[in-house]
Amino acid sequence: MKSVLEVIKSTAAYFQKAGVENARLNIEHLLAHVLGRKQRMELYLEFDRPLGEAELGPLRDLVRRRAAGEPLQHLLGSVDFLGRSFKTDARALIPRPETELFAQKILDRHPSPPARLADVGTGSGVLALSLAGQWGETEVHAVDVSPAALALAAENALALGLQHRVQFHEGSLLAPLSGVFSLLVANLPYVPTGAISGLAREVQHDPVLALDGGPDGSVLIRTLISDARAHLQGLLALEIGHDQSGPLTEALSGAGYHSISPESDYSGRNRFLFASYG
Ligand SMILES: C[S@@+](CC[C@H](N)C(=O)[O-])C[C@H]1O[C@@H](n2cnc3c(N)ncnc32)[C@H](O)[C@@H]1O
Structure with a gap:
């Protein structure tokens, strides 16, 4: 027994x-999941515990799938986002840490809740639901072109x-x-069509519809910038x-x-744009 x-x-x-990047972290998460531990750090208290076949069997299956490139989040089935747990699977993009930062920046910009907001391209619903959870009085709408993503968002709701x-x-x-x-918030697809096949194998498990931003990656965002003017008296918040x-700042202007105002992500790159209209 091991x-x-x-x-x-x-x-x-x-x-x-x-x-597999972050190899040790990945196995710790998978093992904690199989053993029903909430935190992988709990494993540190039971390093000597012997593992039986009842635990090793399901673990082997997850390890095989992870080694073949299935994303950790799909295997665990959920991600934490601003203190809430969201179900995640192949129906929608896996919520990213940068988007959590984006949501936090949106909250920080609003000392008082906005009256009415829409999340355009809601995917698993992380932005709409996190903001709705924080702002009890705000009327919240969420749009997606993918019925599968909307079904997942509704399950999360x-x-x-x-x-x-x-x-x-x-x-x-x-x-x-x-x-x-x-308030209009959007993390729309922004990957140039031709760059999708070169993305990491884990990202290939995200729906193409969640990645493909057209020839230069910005087709949908540019359309939103233009169309939003008929619906916005306030802030447009974009993850890009x-x-x-640079080009999208020009488009907004x-x-x-x-x-x-462009704002940066954890690695110091300008990944968010905030702009007011009206
Ligand atoms: C990058 S994902 C973001 C998902 C989620 N908001 C998040 O941050 O994790 C983009 C989402 O936009 C949706 N989408 C793509 N084209 C769209 C369109 N024309 N109108 C509305 N949503 C669209 C995709 O289905 C996908 O769910």
Whole structure:
């Protein structure tokens, strides 16, 4: 029988050979998941615990799938985002830490809650649901062109008890919405079509619809910048690609937005744009 520590060490070595980044962290998460531990750090208190076949069997399956490139988050089935747990699977983009930072920046910019907001390209619903959870009085709408993503977002809303707080709409950009919003947030696809096949194998498990931003990556964001003017009296908050801040700042300025401010992610790259209209 192998102990917890032995399994961690041997699987970390196997993951490393298979090209899995952060090999040890990955096996610790998977083992904690199989053992039903909330935190992987709990494993540190039971390094000598022997693992039986009832635990090793399911672990082997997860290890095989992770080594073949399936994302850790799909295997664990959930991600934490601003203190809430969101189900994640192949129906929508895996929420990223940068988007959590984006959400925090949106919250920081609002000392008082906005009256009405829309999350355009909601995916798993992380932005709409996190903001709805923080701002009890705000009317929240969420749009996605993908029915599969909307189904996942609705499941997340229900699991979080926020199903009455967000109205979900199927359609493209602002087409299914009416009226004026005080906040529009969007993490739309921003990868150039030709760059998708070169992305990491884990990213290939995200839906193409969540990645493909057209020939230069900014087609949908530019359309939103233009269309939003008919629906916005307030702030437009965009998560963008690392090389899009300059051209999209120009697009915002040309479209009549003011107070345009790029903001950086954890690695210091300008990945967010905030601009006001009206
Ligand atoms: C990069 S993902 C972001 C998902 C989620 N907001 C997040 O931050 O994790 C982009 C989302 O936009 C959706 N999308 C793509 N084209 C769209 C369109 N024309 N109108 C609305 N949503 C669209 C995709 O289905 C996908 O769910």
